[in-house]
Amino acid sequence: MTRHGAFSEENSLAKIAGKRAWRTARIAYRRAPTMKTLAAVLRERGLPAPYAQSKPLSIEELDLDPPGPGEVLVQMGAAGLCHSDLSVINGTRLWPLPLVLGHEACGHVREVGEGVTDLRPDDPVVFAFLPSCGHCPMCVTGRAALCEPGVAANRAGKLLRGTVRFQKPGAERVNHHSGVAGYSQFSVVSRESVVKIDADIPMETAVLFGCAVMTGVGAVVNTARVAAGTSVAVFGAGGVGLSAIMGAKAVGAFPIIAVDRIESKLALAKQCGATHTVNSASTDPATAIRDITRGGAETAFEAVGDGNVIAQAFAATRRGGRTVCIGLTHPERMLTIPALTITAEERTLMGSYMGSCVPQRDIPRYIAMYRAGLLPVDLLRTSVISLGEVNAAFDLLDSGEVARQVIRF
Numbered sequence: 074m075t076r077h078g079a080f081s082e083e084n085s086l087a088k089i090a091g092k093r094a095w096r097t098a099r100i101a102y103r104r105a106p107t108m109k110t111l112a113a114v115l116r117e118r119g120l121p122a123p124y125a126q127s128k129p130l131s132i133e134e135l136d137l138d139p140p141g142p143g144e145v146l147v148q149m150g151a152a153g154l155c156h157s158d159l160s161v162i163n164g165t166r167l168w169p170l171p172l173v174l175g176h177e178a179c180g181h182v183r184e185v186g187e188g189v190t191d192l193r194p195d196d197p198v199v200f201a202f203l204p205s206c207g208h209c210p211m212c213v214t215g216r217a218a219l220c221e222p223g224v225a226a227n228r229a230g231k232l233l234r235g236t237v238r239f240q241k242p243g244a245e246r247v248n249h250h251s252g253v254a255g256y257s258q259f260s261v262v263s264r265e266s267v268v269k270i271d272a273d274i275p276m277e278t279a280v281l282f283g284c285a286v287m288t289g290v291g292a293v294v295n296t297a298r299v300a301a302g303t304s305v306a307v308f309g310a311g312g313v314g315l316s317a318i319m320g321a322k323a324v325g326a327f328p329i330i331a332v333d334r335i336e337s338k339l340a341l342a343k344q345c346g347a348t349h350t351v352n353s354a355s356t357d358p359a360t361a362i363r364d365i366t367r368g369g370a371e372t373a374f375e376a377v378g379d380g381n382v383i384a385q386a387f388a389a390t391r392r393g394g395r396t397v398c399i400g401l402t403h404p405e406r407m408l409t410i411p412a413l414t415i416t417a418e419e420r421t422l423m424g425s426y427m428g429s430c431v432p433q434r435d436i437p438r439y440i441a442m443y444r445a446g447l448l449p450v451d452l453l454r455t456s457v458i459s460l461g462e463v464n465a466a467f468d469l470l471d472s473g474e475v476a477r478q479v480i481r482f
Contacts, residue, residue: 106139107136107137107138107139107240108136108137108139108259109134109135109136109137110134110135110137110239110257110258110259110260111132111133111134111135111257111258111460112132112133112135112173112239112247112254112256112257112258113130113131113132113133113173113174113175113256113257113460113463114130114131114132114133114135114171114172114173114174114247115129115130115161115162115170115171115172115173115174116131116170116171117129117170118161118162118163118164118167118170119163119164120162122468122471123465123468124162124464124465124467124468124471125464125465125468127464128464129162129464129467130162130174130256130463130464130467132460132461132463133241134242135173135239135240135241135247135257136239136240136241136242137238137239137257137259137260137261138238138239138240138261139184139186139261140184140185140186140189140238140261141186141187141234141236141238141261142186142187142188142234143186143187143188143189143233143234143263143264143265144185144186144189144232144234144236144238144261144262144263144264145182145184145185145186145189145192145198145261145262145263145264145267146182146183146184146185146259146260146261147180147181147182147183147198147200147259147260147261147262147267148180148181148183148258148259148482149178149179149180149255149257149258149259149260149482150178150179150180150181150197150276150279150280150481150482151178151179151180151276151277151279151280151479151480151481151482152175152177152178152179152255152256152280152479152480152482153177153178153255153280153281153283153284153285153312153477153478153479153480154463154466154467154470154477154478154479154480155176155177155284155285155312155313155477156311156313156378156400156401156470157176157284157401158174158175158176158177158250158467159467159470159471160378160401161174161250162174162467163471165378165401165402165403166401166404167404168228168230168248168250169229169230169248170248171245171247171248172230172247172248172249172250173239173247173248173249173250173254173256173257173260174250174254174255174256175250175253175254175255175256175257175480176200176202176250176251176253176255176283176284177200177202177253177255177280177281177283177284177285178199178200178253178255178260178280178283179197179198179199179200179270179276179279179280179282179283180197180198180200180260180276180482181194181195181196181197181198182194182195182196182197182198182267183259185264186264188264189264191269192264192267192269196269197269197270197271197272197274197276197279198267198268198269198270199267199268199270199279199280199282199283199436200253200255200262200266200267200268200283201265201266201267201268201283201287201427201430201432201436202227202251202252202253202266202283202284202427203217203218203220203223203224203227203251203252203426203427204220204223204226204227204232204233204252204262204263204265204266205217205218205220205223205265205431205432206220206221206222206223206233206265207265209221209222215431216429217430217431217432218426218427218428218429218430218431219426223252223265226252227251227252229248230248230249230250231248231249231252232249232252232261232262232263232266233252233263233265233266234263237249238260238261239254239257249262252266253266253283255480256460256463256480258460258482268432268433268436268437270282270436270437270440271440274440276481277454277457277479277481278443278450278451278454279440280479281312281450281453281454281477281479282436282439282440282443282450283436284312284313285312285313285315285316285453285477286316286319286439286443286448286450286453287427287428287430287432287435287436287439288313288316288399288425288427288428288430289312289313289314289315289316289317289318289319289320289376289399289428290316290317290319290320290323290428290439290442290448291320291425291427291428291429291430291435292317292320292374292397292399292425292428292429293305293317293320293321293323293324293326293374294320294324294428295425295428295429295430295435296397296423296424296425296428296429297372297374297395297397297423297425299320299321299324299326299372300324300326301324301325301326302325302326302327303326303327303371303372304326304327304328304329304330304366304370304371304372305321305326305328305329305330305370305371305372305373305374306329306330306331306332306358306362306366306370306372306373306374306386306389306390307321307329307330307331307332307342307347307373307374307376308332308333308353308358308373308374308375308376308377308382308385308386309332309333309375309376309377309382309400310331310332310333310335310338310339310341310342310476311338311376311377311473311476311477312453312476312477313376313399313400314331314333314342314374314376314377314399315341315342315345315452315453315476316448316450316453317374317376317399318331318342318345318346318347319345319346319447319448319449319450320448321346322345322346322447323346323442323447323448326372327348328348328349328365328366329346329347329348329349330347330348330349330350330351330361330362330365330366330370331343331347331349331350331351332350332351332353332358332362332385333350333352333353334352334353334354334473335354335473335474336352337474338473338474338476339351339352341452341476344449344452345449345452345453346449349365353385358385358389359385359388359389362389363389363391366391368391368392369389369390369391369392369394370389370390370391370394371390371391371393371394371395372390372394372395372396372397373386373387373389373390373394373395373396373397374386374396374397374399375396375397375398375399375400376399376400377400378400378401378402379400379402380402380406380407380408380409382400383396383398383400383402383408383410384408384409384410386398387410387414387420387422388410390420392418392419392420393418393419393420394420394421395420395421395422395423396420396421396422396423397423397424397425398422398423398424398425399425399428410422452476453476453477454476454477454478454479455475455476455477455478456475456478456479457478457479457480457481458478458479458480458481459480459481460480460482462480463480466478466480
C-alpha cells in the first residue's frame with residue numbers, strides 16, 4: 074500500500090535526523106489522510122434479544138487513521154464470536170461506547186508505524202486481546218496477562234499508547250474493543266497486540282488461537298499446570314471450555330469430565346478429548362464427578378462465567394483440589410463457598426485470565442501443538458459467517474447451541 078508513503082519516509086528521516094525531523098514527522102502524521110473501513114459498532118448496551126431484531130451492532134463506515142508510532146495497520150482475515158463479546162452487548166461488561174466490537178481476530182499486516190521494525194506488509198498475525206507493555210510489575214514477572222497499562226488502555230477503549238484511531242466522518246471518536254476491534258475490515262492496533270504466525274495457517278483456523286485456544290489451553294498448561302494422570306473436570310463446553318478439554322488431553326490428564334446442559338456440545342466435548350460427560354440439566358454435576366473420580370476432581374475448570382457454576386465446580390473437587398475460574402462473571406456478582414474447606418481441606422480457588430499466557434511465547438507453541446495433532450482446534454468452529462450476519466449469530470451464541478462462529482472477511 075502507498076497511501077502513507079510520505080509519512081513513512083518522514084518517519085525514517087525522523088529516526089536519522091533526530092528531534093526536529095521527529096516534530097516534522099508528527100505534523101505530517103496528523104495531516105495524513107484517513108482510510109475507510111466497514112465495522113460492527115455497538116452504540117447501546119442491554120438491547121433485548123433476539124438480536125436479529127433489536128440489532129445492537131450496526132454496520133457502519135468509519136474513518137480509520139493511519140498507524141502512529143508503535144502501531145500497525147491490519148487487514149482483518151477472520152474474527153470470532155465469543156461470550157465475552159456477548160457480555161459487552163448485554164451489559165454484563167461495561168466498555169466505553171460507541172465501540173467497535175471483537176477481541177478474537179487475525180489478519181495480515183498492511184502498514185507499520187514508526188519504530189515497528191519486526192513486522193512488514195503481508196505478515197500474517199493473530200491478535201492478543203490484552204497488550205503487554207513489557208515493563209510494568211506484572212510483565213517483568215512473566216504475567217503478561219495482567220499487564221497494568223494494558224488493562225487501563227483496554228478499559229478506556231484505547232490502544233496501549235492512549236490513542237483512538239476510529240472515527241465517524243466528522244469528529245466522533247469510536248473506541249477499540251480490547252485493543253483489537255476485530256469486527257472491522259481494517260484496524261490499527263499496538264504492535265504489542267499482534268503475534269506473527271506462519272503463512273500457511275488458514276485465517277478461519279488461526280483466529281481461534283486469539284482467545285478460545287489461548288484462554289482454555291493456557292488455563293490448563295500455565296495456570297493450573299495439570300499433571301499427567303490427574304483428574305480434570307471442565308464446566309462449560311463452549312469455545313474456551315472445549316479448548317481446556319483439548320489442553321487436558323494434550324498433557325495426559327485422566328479422566329477428563331465435561332459438564333454442560335446441551336447434549337450436542339457434550340458430544341463435541343467427547344471429540345475434543347473428554348472421557349466422560351455430565352449433563353447438568355438432569356444430573357447434579359458435583360455428585361456425578363465425585364462418583365467418577367472416587368472423591369472429586371483434582372482440578373476443576375469453570376468456563377461459564379456464573380457464580381453458581383463456580384460453586385458447583387468447587388464442590389466437585391476433592392480434598393487438596395483446585396478450582397480454576399476462566400469465565401467472566403458480572404462484576405457485581407458475589408460467590409459463596411464453604412470457607413472452612415479452604416483451610417481444613419486445603420482446596421484452592423484460582424483465577425485464569427487469558428490463560429495466564431505470554432502471547433508472543435504461547436500462541437506459536439499452541440500452533441505447533443495443533444500442527445502435531447495434539448489440539449484438534451478446527452472442531453471448535455461451528456460455522457463461518459459474514460460481517461452482516463453478526464447480530465443473528467449472537468442469538469445463536471446466546472442460546473448456547475454453538476461453540477465458535479467465525480466472521481470471514
